[in-house]
Amino acid sequence: MKLLLRADASPVIGAGHIARVVAYAERAVARGWDVSFAGATDNAEWLASRFAALSVPFLPVSDWASLAAGFDAVLVDHYSLGDVRGEVNAAGALLVSLEDDTFGRRPADVVVDAGFSPAPRPADGSGVLLRGVEYTALRSGVLAARARRSAVSSAPLHVTVVLGGGAEWSGTVSVLLRALAATGQPFAADALVRGEPVLPVLSAGQSLRVTAPHPGLLDLLATTDVAVSATGVTFLELCCLGIPTAAVQLVDNQAPGYRAAVDLGLAVGLGEAGSLEDRLPEVVSALGSLLTDAGLRSSLSSAAGSTVDGLGADRVLDVIASL
Numbered sequence: 001m002k003l004l005l006r007a008d009a010s011p012v013i014g015a016g017h018i019a020r021v022v023a024y025a026e027r028a029v030a031r032g033w034d035v036s037f038a039g040a041t042d043n044a045e046w047l048a049s050r051f052a053a054l055s056v057p058f059l060p061v062s063d064w065a066s067l068a069a070g071f072d073a074v075l076v077d078h079y080s081l082g083d084v085r086g087e088v089n090a091a092g093a094l095l096v097s098l099e100d101d102t103f104g105r106r107p108a109d110v111v112v113d114a115g116f117s118p119a120p121r122p123a124d125g126s127g128v129l130l131r132g133v134e135y136t137a138l139r140s141g142v143l144a145a146r147a148r149r150s151a152v153s154s155a156p157l158h159v160t161v162v163l164g165g166g167a168e169w170s171g172t173v174s175v176l177l178r179a180l181a182a183t184g185q186p187f188a189a190d191a192l193v194r195g196e197p198v199l200p201v202l203s204a205g206q207s208l209r210v211t212a213p214h215p216g217l218l219d220l221l222a223t224t225d226v227a228v229s230a231t232g233v234t235f236l237e238l239c240c241l242g243i244p245t246a247a248v249q250l251v252d253n254q255a256p257g258y259r260a261a262v263d264l265g266l267a268v269g270l271g272e273a274g275s276l277e278d279r280l281p282e283v284v285s286a287l288g289s290l291l292t293d294a295g296l297r298s299s300l301s302s303a304a305g306s307t308v309d310g311l312g313a314d315r316v317l318d319v320i321a322s323l
Helices: 016-030 045-053 085-090 140-148 167-182 217-221 233-241 252-263 277-292 294-307 312-322
Strands: 002-007 034-038 073-077 094-098 110-113 128-131 157-162 187-192 206-211 226-230 245-249 268-272
Touching (some): 016 073, 085 094, 094 312, 140 217, 167 187, 167 206, 187 217, 226 233, 226 277, 245 252, 245 277, 252 268
Parallel strands (some): 073 094, 094 110, 245 268
16 A cells, blocks of 8 residues: 655644654554655654654655655645545545544545544535544554553652644743642643743742653653643643643634533643633632642543543554555
8 A cells, every 4th residue: 555644734733733644654654555745844843753764755745646646545634725635536546634623624535533522524525434533543652651651640740731833822831831830739840832931930849841842742741640731632642641631722623622622521621722811810720620639630531541542543544445
């Protein structure tokens, strides 16, 4: 089988699409498939470096007739490319399209929506529909971190704040760090963020380290007791790892995932990022509960870990192979 992966990353788009296609690359290469990638990896270089380790070549982005020629299937994880099924099929390949509710939706031979509770989807002539969280595709490093995580909490609690890949979110991180400090509870926190967030005044027993997103994130998460995250791909990784998480809706396309995560008891909800400042006492209270209530953390961890197993790439590749 020859598989082409098409996705982009940027400071605006974020890195989640690259994280997902890396998961597909890992599992397809493990099957002996011939895998290539086309797209921009700005702001996600540390994720895209995995392609080189897998000997996955980068192809220049060109018209679909040229790009898809010679491939059995093209997997697209992109919100802006529109309806490309006709062009991909004309080049002799199946189109596999990843969507998040209405975002990235297009007709395809195989449609994948790994949402917690996908909404009804209008008929658009698509072929196989693979819908539900069981189709969540996570990188091998996440699955390895899941296997080595300890259920024993540290003292003080290790908190990791990871919120998108763009520098534009540093202001939101600033508010979250201020709320975290305002709980008055002891913690040792790592904040992974681009840009320069405003650091809060810390109380006794509180410590904070700020770094840019880096390849050591999974090693960090393997020892994390509590996380603060947006409800994108990283949140799914946190669920798989069973890390009790306070979730923020960072952008509009995260709204369905955010609502479902809170409703299913997979996270403590902090609401929309744009209103955090106005609701600071509420945010402080929610974070304080997560830091002080071991029973709440245990409940969130159990629910999240049992909901997301991260093995979705193999389930999707099985379908592609059958077609």
